[in-house]
Amino acid sequence: MASVATLSFCGVTQSASERKTCLLSSSRSLQSDSYAFRIRTRFSLHSISIRASNLSSRFVVHCMSTGSDPPPVSETKLKFLNAYKRPIPSIYNTVLQELIVQQHLMKYKKTYRYDAVFALGFVTVYDQLMDGYPSDIDRDAIFQAYIKALNEDPQQYRADAQKLETWARAQNANSLVDFSSKTGEVEDILKDIAERAGGNGSFSYSRFFAVGLFRLLELANATDPAILEKLCAALNVNKKSVDRDLDVYRNLLSKLVQAKELLKEYVDRQRGYSSQNCASHAIRTAWRYYSTTL
Incomplete structure (x- = not known):
């Protein structure tokens, strides 16, 4: 089953390391799931959609993976x-x-x-x-x-x-x-x-x-x-x-x-x-x- 994670996105980065850093920033305050986010972002992302948040000027990235994500x-x-x-x-x-x-x-x-x-x-x-x-x-x-x-x-x-x-x-x-x-x-x-x-x-x-x-x-x-x-x-x-x-x-x-x-x-x-x-x-x-x- 594909999993969906919502992550904050401040801008398009140029390098792979910068992209990884950006993906580690969560737009939600989910302290208990912070470890799971770190692990999931190491997996390849098969589709990405971007929409503007209603609450701020930041973009919100929806990352969907069809791979087997580890459990939280x-x-x-x-x-x-x-x-x-x-x-x-x-x-x-x-x-x-x-x-x-x-x-x-x-x-x-x-x-x-x-x-x-x-x-x-x-x-x-x-x-x-x-x-x-x-x-x-x-x-x-x-x-x-x-x-x-x-x-x-x-x-x-x-x-x-x-x-x-x-x-x-x-x-x-x-x-x-x-x-x-x-x-x-x-x-x-x-x-x-x-x-x-x-x-x-x-x-x-x-x-x-x-x-x-x-x-x-x-x-x-x-x-x-x-x-x-x-x-x-x-x-x-x-x-x-x-x-x-x-x-x-x-x-x-x-x-x-x-x-x-x-x-x-x-x-x-x-x-x-x-x-x-x-x-x-x-x-x-x-x-x-x-x-x-x-």
């Missing part, structure tokens, strides 16, 4: 809420809502392609974030609803994460890096990533991918920074980006530990809402710091 963020969030209808404690719910927005933007990038290292990184972050959740059953149900809202397969995420974890435990620092000279299911996954990251296919680096690499190194007991450098080189990934993201990730883990200690103190002492609110604020602050450059 609001639709993904609604799918999650419809799939898991039980209340989620605010300490976790606020972070989950922010996280699903970030992952929505990653998922619908033109260069996005699912891979097992990305899945391992997300599963690692999710499990650490939700550690201590009151119910293991609910924690898994939330995971299922979350991934399905992004039109992906939660079983695939879990299976691929488990597969990489099992493989990494059997590796050492040398064998982990030397995947290109070996045969096997995980080795083939890593070779495919290296090929795509090297420019022979679609690859979109993210912080979840960096966390996935960190988890592989952790399980293989490969703690020497030189090993990370070799692994990044083998995968054709920028090590500076990975180092930066892992520093932020470690800081997140530290803040989450502090926040959960405050929550435990609240539960143990039952002294009202002050400690719970403090823990909730600490987790939200830590996660916002972590998610700003996902």
Whole structure:
């Protein structure tokens, strides 16, 4: 089905970059859909009509695309809420809502392609974030609803994460890096990533991918920074980006530990809402710091 978007237009621009800038300006105040506009304008527009606005002297451009536009963020969030209808404690719910927005933007990038290292990184972050959740059953149900809202397969995420974890435990620092000279299911996954990251296919680096690499190194007991450098080189990934993201990730883990200690103190002492609110604020602050450059 064709989609229609109304965008403000100040004049005819000359360059492609100027046209992109102009298209990002919305004539409506739709703050909640701002992400969707950014994504949609990357798709080709098959027909454009221009009319003068009755409210101002600006032109209004109607852009109609016959292609398959990505869903807006609001639709993904609604799918999650419809799939898991039980209340989620605010300490976790606020972070989950922010996280699903970030992952929505990653998922619908033109260069996005699912891979097992990305899945391992997300599963690692999710499990650490939700550690201590009151119910293991609910924690898994939330995971299922979350991934399905992004039109992906939660079983695939879990299976691929488990597969990489099992493989990494059997590796050492040398064998982990030397995947290109070996045969096997995980080795083939890593070779495919290296090929795509090297420019022979679609690859979109993210912080979840960096966390996935960190988890592989952790399980293989490969703690020497030189090993990370070799692994990044083998995968054709920028090590500076990975180092930066892992520093932020470690800081997140530290803040989450502090926040959960405050929550435990609240539960143990039952002294009202002050400690719970403090823990909730600490987790939200830590996660916002972590998610700003996902």
